[in-house]
Amino acid sequence: MKSNLTWRILKAMNTLYIQKKIPAGNKSDSQIKYLLSRKLIGYQHGNSNYFVAFDGYKNYYERNFLQDFQQYEDFLLSIDPEADGRKTCTIRDIQTLMLIADQREEARKSLTTRRTFSGEVFKYGGSKYLENRPGLEKMVLKILNIENFPSEDPKVLQWRFVVDCLNPEFLVLCENLDFLKTPNIARQHNIELWYVGGNNTSNIQYISPKKFCKPLYYSCDWDYDGLKIYCRIKDMLKLKGKEVILLYPSNIQNRLPVDSPHHNSKWNHSITFSGLEPSYFTPKEIDLINQLITKDQWIEEESNNLLEMLLIE
Incomplete structure (x- = not known):
């Protein structure tokens, strides 16, 4: 699964899998373009405001996305019961959150500043990644069961993940x-x-x-x-x-x-x-x-x- 795929698009793909039809938004998204190019989805006949699933979409989705979607949705709901398609986090973000949850006790032993934590754990986004994504930071804080990151780094930064x-x-x-x-x-x-x-x-x-x-x-x-x-x-x-x-x-x-x-x-x-x-x-x-x-x-x-x-x- 592509790590830069957003939860919003994955959620829409799951809705299409279940309901066979979704509003035709996000037309510029690379995953939607791919599905259109492979003729796995298309515009509803007579109504270009909706995408519909074509033959092959069901097997494609089940083979590549269904199991992961269910795992990610269960995880997001466990930390935020209001998790839905409006969340803009990527699959890579969700995988990172799952790692934090799995290693939370170790991470809490040596809490760092927000920027240090972001630079280490969300390396792909850099040290300012979390401060520019308050919703994602909120989930991190909830997983770690803390109100805020400390203002100064500890003298020793060591995580045994x-x-x-x-x-x-x-x-x-x-x-x-x-x-x-x-x-x-x-x-x-x-x-x-x-x-x-x-x-x-x-x-x-x-x-x-x-x-x-x-x-x-x-x-x-x-x-x-x-x-x-x-x-x-x-x-x-x-x-x-x-x-x-x-x-x-x-x-x-x-x-x-x-x-x-x-x-x-x-x-x-x-x-x-x-x-x-x-x-x-x-x-x-x-x-x-x-x-x-x-x-x-x-x-x-x-x-x-x-x-x-x-x-x-």
């Missing part, structure tokens, strides 16, 4: 929170996920020795900061006699310019290999990194497929 599973076969350390927002994928394939990005790397010292018998992987943004953190984690684990494997992007064509919105990591062109330690990378990895440095590009962690990177079918 983890997606546990009963019989882990792999342990993946993640720089960002995105993979933790779809925990069912990891659990169904016996993958345990740890958020250890940025200021959370010190949490590695608390990994149980029992888990050192499982293969350890690191998933990150392929930019200067992400790969620098990988080098630091590699050093930390080396002291424990453990090796960590860097996950190679599943699609190396998913590249963005380093001056992308809300992205602050830049390559250092004044020193060789941007100052990274070449011995920590394979020839294949070095080749990709050099391409990214030369073209001032980076690859976002979220754009990759976790199972493909782990070579899990």
Whole structure:
């Protein structure tokens, strides 16, 4: 499911699935345009004020959206009984709210300012994302059971966000929170996920020795900061006699310019290999990194497929 799909559009699609007909609003929305182009929906005969479902829409919706819609609706109603199609949050926002709810006790241990929290948890929107979306902030505060974020950050910012599973076969350390927002994928394939990005790397010292018998992987943004953190984690684990494997992007064509919105990591062109330690990378990895440095590009962690990177079918 597209993460930028809005709850309003998903709600309308569900109404169309049930009632077979909805007002023809949101004509400029990319998902509505897609449905029209695939002839899954169309204008009601003789009345262009309404969309109707065509043959194939029912199967398409059930295959791609129904289960997720029911999960998201149940969750939104649990925190806001008035949740309806007027909410403008995206599916990505809802997934983030679900992660906050799942990890609320850990998040409450080290409450940060609104901007720090927004920049860390809603990284895709930046530090001002919540203050520009009061409705979304209200839901966050309700989930955390607080009235407001503190005015100052704590001296130590560390969250131990983890997606546990009963019989882990792999342990993946993640720089960002995105993979933790779809925990069912990891659990169904016996993958345990740890958020250890940025200021959370010190949490590695608390990994149980029992888990050192499982293969350890690191998933990150392929930019200067992400790969620098990988080098630091590699050093930390080396002291424990453990090796960590860097996950190679599943699609190396998913590249963005380093001056992308809300992205602050830049390559250092004044020193060789941007100052990274070449011995920590394979020839294949070095080749990709050099391409990214030369073209001032980076690859976002979220754009990759976790199972493909782990070579899990």
